[in-house]
Amino acid sequence: MDVPIRHWSSLTLAEQDALLARPALRDPQERRAAVRAIIERVRREGDLAVRELTERHDGVRLEDLRVDEAEIAAAERALPPAALAAIDLAIANVRRYHQAQPSGDYAVVTFPGIRCERISHPIDAVGLYVPAGSAPLPSTAIMLAVPAALAGCPRRVLCTPPRRDGRADPAVLVAAARTGIREICKIGGAQAIAAMAYGTESVPRVDRIFGPGNAWVTAAKSEIAADPAAASIDMAAGPSELLVIADATAAPAFVAADLLSQAEHGADSQVLLVTTDERLARQVLAALAAQLVQLPRRAIAAQALEHARVIVVEDLDAAAEVSNRYAPEHLSVQTAAPRALLPQLRNAGSIFLGPWSPETAGDYASGTNHVLPTYGQARSVSGLGVDHFRRRMSVQELSEDGLRAIADTLQALAGLEGLEAHAQAVRIRVGDRAAASSSR
């Protein structure tokens, strides 16, 4: 545990930037080429390719890629009652948060005789990817499937990697079944993304693909996002992150536990502590060292802590500035008056206010979505919501008078752009300006 304590105000702008720079993502070009090859194979060969790739990467040969009713029933029986109750409560809270999201539909008369509307519909077919590598993630099944169901998407397909025994993780299956998913495929990695983007014999082609994943999944999503003929994607997922803003009133053990809960996600996770109090910083580091050794995933967490940052700032304004420049996925505020700082916090995926709001609550069951922008994308990208599962259309309806009233405007703009056929589509309806004025 050798995280240096840095003093923000003593750093130059360039040093500050360097301190907040994310670790570089490795081998992007090489991995992209490999992922392109997987995608091409799945497109060409369908299930045949998926089965072979599954055998190679997941170590199991599957004849039937789909999960059947019997496997779901077995999963229900395999889970203890406390686990089932936990899944149900998480679903209920996530549903309550998401069903409050407004549709955003509206209508407005922009000009006499011109009525414009925005209306939304559920996306016809969505694909949900639930990772199950070093940790199977039933919570992710909930975070994807609940908004998909609330949005009303008629077709919801879920892919998750099989275990070596050929079954899917039972908690993932139960979470999926209880959130109304009827089509589940045991496929992981880039091959799952390719199968949902282009369709195979077993996997329906979907219009949009959702969910986090490892570097292979992320690279595959990025590839298909570049193909306009394929499915679109929710967002690019990177390594997970937590930034904690704390003052002298924070409990060092709470802060340390929160940083570790993020660090255990993966060796590439990043955690940052930004504090007004150097003494607290030292106490948190001591608590971190003490708690770390007790963790089953301490090797992973220790690797993640190698690129942890501890930054001492002069006041909470400076803390907010550091956080906004870093733009963390998760932001925890453990100060005397956390809500007072909220108006200054601009760039974050999800914010956790106060000592009783550990990141764990948002990961599982406060109700908010845990699919969030990473790697600084919180500057411009929003966490997942029901909106992402719907698609908006604009509608305009002009009366004859409405069109006549803006006909000169339309023709003048068409003239500025040199698009004569655009002008002609107006003139053929209302006559040209001279004709219009003489006939009136």
Place this chain on the structure above:
Amino acid sequence: MDVPIRHWSSLTLAEQDALLARPALRDPQERRAAVRAIIERVRREGDLAVRELTERHDGVRLEDLRVDEAEIAAAERALPPAALAAIDLAIANVRRYHQAQPSGDYAVVTFPGIRCERISHPIDAVGLYVPAGSAPLPSTAIMLAVPAALAGCPRRVLCTPPRRDGRADPAVLVAAARTGIREICKIGGAQAIAAMAYGTESVPRVDRIFGPGNAWVTAAKSEIAADPAAASIDMAAGPSELLVIADATAAPAFVAADLLSQAEHGADSQVLLVTTDERLARQVLAALAAQLVQLPRRAIAAQALEHARVIVVEDLDAAAEVSNRYAPEHLSVQTAAPRALLPQLRNAGSIFLGPWSPETAGDYASGTNHVLPTYGQARSVSGLGVDHFRRRMSVQELSEDGLRAIADTLQALAGLEGLEAHAQAVRIRVGDRAAASSSR
């Protein structure tokens, strides 16, 4: 004019798919490599690279890449009063439509003691790309700058290619100035996207890049979208499209004029007529031929018409099905009761109802946005709105009782996922389950 009339119900599913397939986009891999090289040069060399690329691609050497006050004043003087009035009316209508868009912020108590909120902020810095290749597009400046201003984005940078005389298109400048843009750079193509994504001496680095463009611009946007450390993008823009649904009551000359207004955009534009009336189809084709010869851009339109489609369907239900399967950018409904069909129309960027709503109206001044999903992306992607210029964060605040109430749930889910540090962040606050029940 040799567009065959096809009868939908006589086609197999595979033939229907083939008929609705978009023309393939050319040389994507080759162009991507060239675009990657441009992006790398701009990242490494900044303005120096931008100046050289501008000289090569736009045929002009610019010392100052930024537009100054004098150039904007000259642009205002260069435009006739009718053009200025048209720009102002378009801005007013676009503003009226967009400012009615709800923020979508809300708060909800998901469980006693657990308050969750969604709050939104403007994106700090946005980059707007306005093409000016075969046609300079002041209307696009309006469509990008109005929602950016309404969203409240503090920094709004606009890039548009210079003409050979070193000036930017005056109508683009006036539209930009009148929608509150203060930073305008004369840079086009992939180099403009790279400059805004990574920043140069003259161009500020932005968080998100918006706007349509040619294949080079699209490829550059797709490249930077794959780099999580770069700006995000609004959407991938492809060739423009219009599908018209018409019945026997439609005016053939109107329909033909609308199809041509779309066809003149570019040789790769696609137009489709779906009609219940074969006689109307023949009349539209005759009107198309007669109107085409009068157009200044008839060579471009004629090329676009080579991949036009005319499809006769049995009834309007089938017409809606064809449209939903194609998912057009623009959808015009010229039938006896256009609004009656609206509930069946699911996949489209923007819909134009009735004979007095030419696509030209939406391109310029009905108020709706003309930056819309193309190439079938309307199945899952929405046209541009104020939302795209804001970013949402979720917030949760738990009371001690709130955390205690879901503590078992959180620990059970952490247990299912094998994430012990997640459980520990809860336990360290509320004690373990046994301790909690014995102490109460």
